[in-house]
Amino acid sequence: MSIWIIFGFFMVLSYIISQRLESKFKKYSKIPMNYGMTGKDVAEKMLKDNDIYDVQVVSTSGTLSDHYNPANKTINLSHDVYYGNSVAAAAVAAHETGHAVQHATAYSWLQMRSSLVPIVSFASRWVQWVLLAGVLLVNVFPGLLLLGIFLFAITTLFSIITLPVEVNASRRALVWLNTHNITSPNTHGYAEDALRWAAYTYFISALTSLATLVYYILVYLSHSGNDD
Secondary structure (H helix, E strand, O other): OHHHHHHHHHHHHHHHHHHHHHHHHHHHOOOOOHHHOOHHHHHHHHHHHOOOOOOEEEEEOOOOOOEEEOOOOEEEEEHHHHHOOOHHHHHHHHHHHHHHHHHHOOOHHHHHHHHHHHHHHHHHHHHHHHHHHHHHOOOOOHHHHHHHHHHHHHHHHHHHHHHHHHHHHHHHHHHHHHHOOOOOOOOHHHHHHHHHHHHHHHHHHHHHHHHHHHHHHHHHHHHHHHHO
């Protein structure tokens, strides 16, 4: 029962942070940037200021679907960010460009995360079914649950490694926005606040994944103890 209380707590906390993040971005999307710069302009200028000329800034569908793709070196910005002239658009665009800067400078945490992508992709595809079968057959074939735990541990490790990658990208973005006078003293705090709440979502995701991993480990250990 206690594990479900923990899961419920994380679900509620994740929902609250998600709603708060959405509220923040709606608020900061109404605050215009200096010089009429759009998210696209911000990303392209940040790339140029970091001497990066082989990354393309493109528009993508969806809301808050912004991401950097290291495979084809594209900064993918959602419509509202790509065309938007707001503090929120500038913060998101600079954050995603921060990932491009990480890639260009061989940032170690990003390299580590990228190296895990193939195995995480495989693990994510099968972990749900292996864990389900492992729990149902734990008394007959406990090794199956152990395999599921191993696969889930890989996805948990990926979530944890993602944290410093995202925090560092935001830090790079905020420093650049400030030192290049893209944000003003009046608007920089808003950009910082928006990225802080975005980081909270990754933190909660990692904690939830870790708590789930511990739960499955305890299930395995409890049945292993009974076998003895």
